Amino acid sequence: MNYIELTVPDSMRNHGTMWSRWKSRGVPAYLLALLLTGFYVLVYWFPEPLAPLASLLDPLAQLLRGSAADRWFLYGTVYTIAVFVMGARMLLRYRTQRYHVYRTLTLMTVQLMMSYLIPALLARMGSKEFYFSYFWPLKPEYLFPSNISALVQSDNGLLMFMGFWTITMTVVATPVLTYFYGKRWYCSWVCGCGALAETAGDPFRQNSDKTLSAWKIERWMVHSVLASVVSVTGLIWWANVDPASPIAPYAQDANKVYGFLIGSVFSGVIGVGFYPLMGARVWCRFGCPMAAVLGLIQKYASRFRITTNGSQCISCGNCSTYCEMGIDVRAYAQRGEDIKRASCVGCGVCATVCPRGVLKLENH
Amino acid sequence: MRIVIIGNGVAGITAARYLRKLSDHEIIVVSEEAPYHFSRPAMMYVSMGHMTYDNTKPYEDWFWKKNRIELVHDAVSAIAPSFSSGDEEGFSPGKYVVAMLRGETIDADTIIFATGSEPAWFGWTGEHLPGVQAYVHKSDLEALERNVQGARNAVVVGGGLIGVEAAEVLHARGLHVTMLVRESGFYRRVFPAEESDIITKHIAAQGIDLRLSTELDRIVGGENGGRVDHVITSSGERIQADVVILATGVKPTIDLAKQSGLNTDRGILINDRFETSLPNVFAIGDCAQFEHGVEQLWYTARAHGEHVARVIIEGAGPYVRGTYFNSAKFFELEWQVYGEIPADSDSTTSEYWSELQPIRCLRIAHRNGVVIGIHGIGVRLRQDVCTTWIDAGATIEVVRKNIQSAVFDPEFTRKVTV
Ligand SMILES: Cc1cc2nc3c(=O)[nH]c(=O)nc-3n(C[C@H](O)[C@H](O)[C@H](O)COP(=O)(O)OP(=O)(O)OC[C@H]3O[C@@H](n4cnc5c(N)ncnc54)[C@H](O)[C@@H]3O)c2cc1C
Numbered sequence: 001m002n003y004i005e006l007t008v009p010d011s012m013r014n015h016g017t018m019w020s021r022w023k024s025r026g027v028p029a030y031l032l033a034l035l036l037t038g039f040y041v042l043v044y045w046f047p048e049p050l051a052p053l054a055s056l057l058d059p060l061a062q063l064l065r066g067s068a069a070d071r072w073f074l075y076g077t078v079y080t081i082a083v084f085v086m087g088a089r090m091l092l093r094y095r096t097q098r099y100h101v102y103r104t105l106t107l108m109t110v111q112l113m114m115s116y117l118i119p120a121l122l123a124r125m126g127s128k129e130f131y132f133s134y135f136w137p138l139k140p141e142y143l144f145p146s147n148i149s150a151l152v153q154s155d156n157g158l159l160m161f162m163g164f165w166t167i168t169m170t171v172v173a174t175p176v177l178t179y180f181y182g183k184r185w186y187c188s189w190v191c192g193c194g195a196l197a198e199t200a201g202d203p204f205r206q207n208s209d210k211t212l213s214a215w216k217i218e219r220w221m222v223h224s225v226l227a228s229v230v231s232v233t234g235l236i237w238w239a240n241v242d243p244a245s246p247i248a249p250y251a252q253d254a255n256k257v258y259g260f261l262i263g264s265v266f267s268g269v270i271g272v273g274f275y276p277l278m279g280a281r282v283w284c285r286f287g288c289p290m291a292a293v294l295g296l297i298q299k300y301a302s303r304f305r306i307t308t309n310g311s312q313c314i315s316c317g318n319c320s321t322y323c324e325m326g327i328d329v330r331a332y333a334q335r336g337e338d339i340k341r342a343s344c345v346g347c348g349v350c351a352t353v354c355p356r357g358v359l360k361l362e363n364h
Numbered sequence: 365m366r367i368v369i370i371g372n373g374v375a376g377i378t379a380a381r382y383l384r385k386l387s388d389h390e391i392i393v394v395s396e397e398a399p400y401h402f403s404r405p406a407m408m409y410v411s412m413g414h415m416t417y418d419n420t421k422p423y424e425d426w427f428w429k430k431n432r433i434e435l436v437h438d439a440v441s442a443i444a445p446s447f448s449s450g451d452e453e454g455f456s457p458g459k460y461v462v463a464m465l466r467g468e469t470i471d472a473d474t475i476i477f478a479t480g481s482e483p484a485w486f487g488w489t490g491e492h493l494p495g496v497q498a499y500v501h502k503s504d505l506e507a508l509e510r511n512v513q514g515a516r517n518a519v520v521v522g523g524g525l526i527g528v529e530a531a532e533v534l535h536a537r538g539l540h541v542t543m544l545v546r547e548s549g550f551y552r553r554v555f556p557a558e559e560s561d562i563i564t565k566h567i568a569a570q571g572i573d574l575r576l577s578t579e580l581d582r583i584v585g586g587e588n589g590g591r592v593d594h595v596i597t598s599s600g601e602r603i604q605a606d607v608v609i610l611a612t613g614v615k616p617t618i619d620l621a622k623q624s625g626l627n628t629d630r631g632i633l634i635n636d637r638f639e640t641s642l643p644n645v646f647a648i649g650d651c652a653q654f655e656h657g658v659e660q661l662w663y664t665a666r667a668h669g670e671h672v673a674r675v676i677i678e679g680a681g682p683y684v685r686g687t688y689f690n691s692a693k694f695f696e697l698e699w700q701v702y703g704e705i706p707a708d709s710d711s712t713t714s715e716y717w718s719e720l721q722p723i724r725c726l727r728i729a730h731r732n733g734v735v736i737g738i739h740g741i742g743v744r745l746r747q748d749v750c751t752t753w754i755d756a757g758a759t760i761e762v763v764r765k766n767i768q769s770a771v772f773d774p775e776f777t778r779k780v781t782v
């Protein structure tokens with residue numbers, strides 16, 4: 001019999017990761033972090049230097065949006081290119097594993113369509129620039145009264161659909177899908193932040209902090225952010241219902257502060273800027289209120305778990321090392337326990353790197 | 365009561381953890397190899413840069429103090445009966461003094477030997493030359509880093525599970541690797557012909573120069589007795605080597621036990637409650653030898669550790685090993701086994717299924733139609749399902765029909781069709 005080896009050397013996938021100065025917080029990693037952070041600071045607050053770069057994209061912007069390229073168009077384009085280039089790398093790297101192939105292709109498609117082309121075309125049509133793949137509380141304003149009433153009460157069918165979509169996805173689909181599949185349906189298959197993390201962020205996943213103290217900080221932080229976004233949304237609604245109330249004047253301020261601290265500084269500057277230093281899921285783990293909601297459902301009301309295969313674990317630590325969410329997977333696996341953690345985004349990499357076939361993502 | 369455990373491998377550490385869970389006794393773990401417990405099977409991932417050494421430690425360093433498990437990083441050099449207190453003659457039976465290399469001593473009411481195993485070498489000419497090493501202990505990790513510097517050719521002696529890991533490591537480090545294997549097919553002592561053939565070809569396809577039915581004759585150094593230069597095989601062939609890894613198996617570490625007057629054979633002799641020939645002295649893990657022999661696996665060492673704690677604290681009965689299981693990886697190919705797959709299995713005593721791209725195979729061994737073992741290469745199998753079948757004496761028909769319920773492959777993987 002003639003055995004033709006078409007499988008790539010999967011076991012070599014992480015060869016040299018710990019010696020790479022890019023991947024293991026060497027000088028290049030710090031420089032890259034500086035570059036990414038700098039880019040975000042420019043995009044958010046000092047866009048002038050980016051203008052010439054953006055104007056290069058004018059023809060494309062005219063084509064897609066029917067207007068000149070601004071910094072947000074530049075940002076969206078760079079982001080989408082990053083997802084595609086690094087997505088191709090991801091596909092090559094994990095090409096023997098269908099789970100990774102399917103979810104990476106899905107993430108790339110969703111990013112291109114829902115976060116790039118469709119919003120641009122909507123803008124071109126003069127409609128609302130709407131992102132079908134983002135929901136409250138990741139995009140808090142989608143459930144703000146101004147937005148909801150404008151969409152739902154509109155006599156434009158498209159806008160009505162957007163309103164219907166936002167409400168249904170947030171209130172019905174999110175809990176139902178999370179009940180059946182865990183938070184991964186969103187974080188590792190749909191979300192744009194996830195798309196960047198799972199592609200551009202893959203080389204850095206091992207830099208997540210696995211210590212117990214990091215887990216404590218994570219729980220405290222991510223739930224505080226969730227509490228803030230709930231409060232801000234509540235305030236805005238309150239101010240809307242009772243404009244005469246004494247808190248009404250502060251509602252918009254609260255929203256602005258939230259938008260600055262969480263929306264810009266945390267999710268952008270730190271969330272992406274720190275990829276090379278703390279792994280790609282800094283935002284998803286410590287800051288994302290959507291992840292917090294999905295996590296609570298996943299932990300307390302979901303069929304999803306990572307099953308441990310009996311006593312086969314050899315405590316090697318590959319799973320924990322490559323968990324981008326900093327979950328100490330081994331701590332559960334070596335005791336023969338299933339893993340049911342709020343933060344797990346179901347990326348499946350722990351199961352892939354396990355050399356003993358101990359872990360399996362399942363919807364029981 | 366003070367319990368002293370010698371060795372912080374998985375056996376000793378599991379014993380310590382369960383002793384803590386079940387009791388409030390004082391627990392001291394003395395070990396010479398590394399200050400903290402690490403995963404020995406993870407060594408190869410450190411050598412390939414997949415993980416740092418710190419990543420191989422299953423518990424954070426604060427864990428031990430928090431759980432009141434005292435760690436001592438030293439070698440135990442002697443154990444003697446305690447004369448400090450006790451009956452008229454000053455001798456207290458079943459109490460000991462543990463002496464350490466650096467001079468400290470500790471009194472112990474109970475001692476657990478968990479000294480593990482060490483490389484078994486066979487006195488080859490040249491085995492102590494620079495560049496020749498084993499791949500078992502932490503010091504071997506460090507030796508490998510030195511030995512691969514500037515090296516081009518490597519020879520791995522031994523076609524066992526550690527041998528294939530050593531070959532993978534050296535190959536990943538860019539060396540040309542020749543492997544000397546005594547059997548006529550890789551792991552043929554354990555694997556039926558088909559599986560052995562698959563693995564043999566797979567290893568060769570990775571670029572390993574696999575020499576079957578070949579043994580090591582001697583190792584030869586370079587000019588003026590320097591570093592290893594080449595090896596000579598049993599057939600007289602000369603193979604260039606800057607590094608030689610001798611992976612010809614391990615043997616229980618029993619020197620200390622012997623000196624301390626414990627009965628030993630290959631390992632430290634114990635009954636099925638891990639009791640040695642001296643009162644209150646137990647032995648577990650790789651270093652222990654039952655009436656039926658030694659059990660030298662990560663899994664068994666862990667099970668021994670848990671059970672000895674139950675014996676000491678709860679007076680538990682005999683240790684009963686559950687249905688056999690094991691797993692390993694041969695470069696790309698994962699292997700999991702439950703129960704017994706005789707190496708001479710054929711179509712009359714087993715069902716065999718295989719696929720080539722990617723390589724996957726599955727064998728269900730039976731005795732007169734009753735399933736005795738299941739193993740898979742490139743197919744992950746559920747331990748609970750497989751062992752339940754084997755323990756219940758399921759028939760080959762039942763297992764074949766329901767095989768998909770035992771498959772543990774990732775979602776979207778192609779189904780197995782036995
Ligand atoms: C490279 C490699 C890969 C392996 N992979 C697998 C695998 O995939 N699956 C599997 O089932 N098994 C595997 N094994 C076997 C497995 O690691 C052992 O069965 C297991 O580690 C035994 O544990 P233990 O606690 O009995 O002994 P050890 O892990 O050997 O620990 C014994 C400890 O005691 C210390 N010690 C000894 N004497 C003294 C003394 N006098 N004073 C102080 N300290 C002392 C030693 O330094 C050592 O640290 C592998 C082994 C190796 C070497």
Ligand code: SF4
Nearest residue numbers: 323344345347348350
């Ligand atoms: S536990 Fe596994 S699936 Fe979950 S986030 Fe970590 S690596 Fe991904």
Ligand code: SF4
Nearest residue numbers: 313314316317319354
């Ligand atoms: S990678 Fe697998 S064998 Fe290693 S610690 Fe994790 S579950 Fe255990």
